[in-house]
Amino acid sequence: MHDPLSKLQQIPASIAALADYESFARERMSEQVWAYMAGGAADELTLRDNCAAFQRLRLRSRALPDLTDGHTRLELFGQRFEQPILLAPVAYQKLVHPDGELATVLAASAARVGMVVSTQASVALEDIARQAQTPLWFQLYVQPDRAFTRELVQRAEAAGYQALVVTVDAPVSGLRNREQRAGFALPEGVEAVNLRGMRSLPPTTARIGDSPLFGGPLLAVAPTWRELAWLRSLTCLPLLVKGVMHPEDARRALAEGIDGIIVSNHGGRTLDTQPATIEVLEEIARVVEGRLPLLLDGGVRRGTDVLKALALGASAVLVGRPYVFALATAGAPGVCHALQLLRAELEVAMALTGCRTLADIGPDLLWRPGR
Numbered sequence: 001m002h003d004p005l006s007k008l009q010q011i012p013a014s015i016a017a018l019a020d021y022e023s024f025a026r027e028r029m030s031e032q033v034w035a036y037m038a039g040g041a042a043d044e045l046t047l048r049d050n051c052a053a054f055q056r057l058r059l060r061s062r063a064l065p066d067l068t069d070g071h072t073r074l075e076l077f078g079q080r081f082e083q084p085i086l087l088a089p090v091a092y093q094k095l096v097h098p099d100g101e102l103a104t105v106l107a108a109s110a111a112r113v114g115m116v117v118s119t120q121a122s123v124a125l126e127d128i129a130r131q132a133q134t135p136l137w138f139q140l141y142v143q144p145d146r147a148f149t150r151e152l153v154q155r156a157e158a159a160g161y162q163a164l165v166v167t168v169d170a171p172v173s174g175l176r177n178r179e180q181r182a183g184f185a186l187p188e189g190v191e192a193v194n195l196r197g198m199r200s201l202p203p204t205t206a207r208i209g210d211s212p213l214f215g216g217p218l219l220a221v222a223p224t225w226r227e228l229a230w231l232r233s234l235t236c237l238p239l240l241v242k243g244v245m246h247p248e249d250a251r252r253a254l255a256e257g258i259d260g261i262i263v264s265n266h267g268g269r270t271l272d273t274q275p276a277t278i279e280v281l282e283e284i285a286r287v288v289e290g291r292l293p294l295l296l297d298g299g300v301r302r303g304t305d306v307l308k309a310l311a312l313g314a315s316a317v318l319v320g321r322p323y324v325f326a327l328a329t330a331g332a333p334g335v336c337h338a339l340q341l342l343r344a345e346l347e348v349a350m351a352l353t354g355c356r357t358l359a360d361i362g363p364d365l366l367w368r369p370g371r
């Protein structure tokens, strides 16, 4: 296996934190691709809030902790992870690098980080799995063609994916104004290869005065909790829902026998003006009461963000855009480097807050005036 660690010296020397990859990535992308990768929905308030809300939280350091035998290991669904950080599903990675998801999985394997592969990956899910030496989970968009959806699940199982992550926050695409203004469209050579051969919906042709969405074909086939129950009966893989932002949806997920919940607002790409994920995490954690793994994504940029999410009830976090920016800048070595930076930051943050293992991380790490 090609080792991305051997190329780490090619990383621009000025990159000291995840955010530093952004300007390098931007230089390497067209305006259209940048709009797709970096942008969010509508006025991008939620996109910005995801990061800002983490930045508002304050940590409390602890003096003279005993940190002997410290580590960041954890188990999720019987799978062992070296750190509570996974790669979030991001579609069409060939937009930013010719090897796309193959470069990412190489880096994830070298960094020993779990990866969630998008239904809309630009590389076949089987080809990604063949390269993987790390746990892979498959992110599922329930397709209008349910027989095709079942086949996708079976393909993921056969290829060795170890969990199914059903995205539940995008029955329709968000209003991506930045993409619209830039005129983003998939270029030739980049496509959702896993969806080849699927019957697609008839194009919507709403005219002025018609309802643009309601009554149309899209909502008629949008997934509901019924499809979740169907998926539950279809697979023995751990089943997670990604995109929960409301405590009642968390309650429903528990009742439906779901195995894990990802608190996510899709990185601010679906419904704009939602709160930041870190702001709703605690309320959802109160519903879940530790009965199943609770994960979070959206705005995680620093090791201290990982620590804050764990302090408020997450078992692990996922990162999205930062690794795509690293991929665009320096390919697999870039992704590997970005993951190593984040892990180092987490370990420093744990040491300075007196946490020897993840079990030591709790809400008292946060400084909350008046409490």
Ligand SMILES: Cc1cc2nc3c(=O)[nH]c(=O)nc-3n(C[C@H](O)[C@H](O)[C@H](O)COP(=O)(O)O)c2cc1C
Pocket (backbone or CB within 6 Å): 036, 037, 038, 050, 088, 089, 090, 091, 118, 119, 120, 139, 167, 242, 264, 265, 266, 267, 268, 269, 297, 298, 299, 300, 318, 319, 320, 321, 322
């Ligand atoms: C370019 C891009 C493509 C994405 N594609 C998918 C996808 O195919 N499936 C999915 O469930 N989420 C997708 N997401 C959302 C991410 O999985 C994740 O929720 C989000 O990026 C986390 O926020 P962050 O980018 O601030 O880390 C995508 C996000 C981005 C930026």
Ligand SMILES: CCCCCCC(=O)C(=O)O
Pocket (backbone or CB within 6 Å): 091, 120, 170, 171, 172, 173, 174, 266, 269
């Ligand atoms: C119905 C939403 C399709 C979006 C596909 C990729 C994605 O999740 C994203 O761009 O965000």
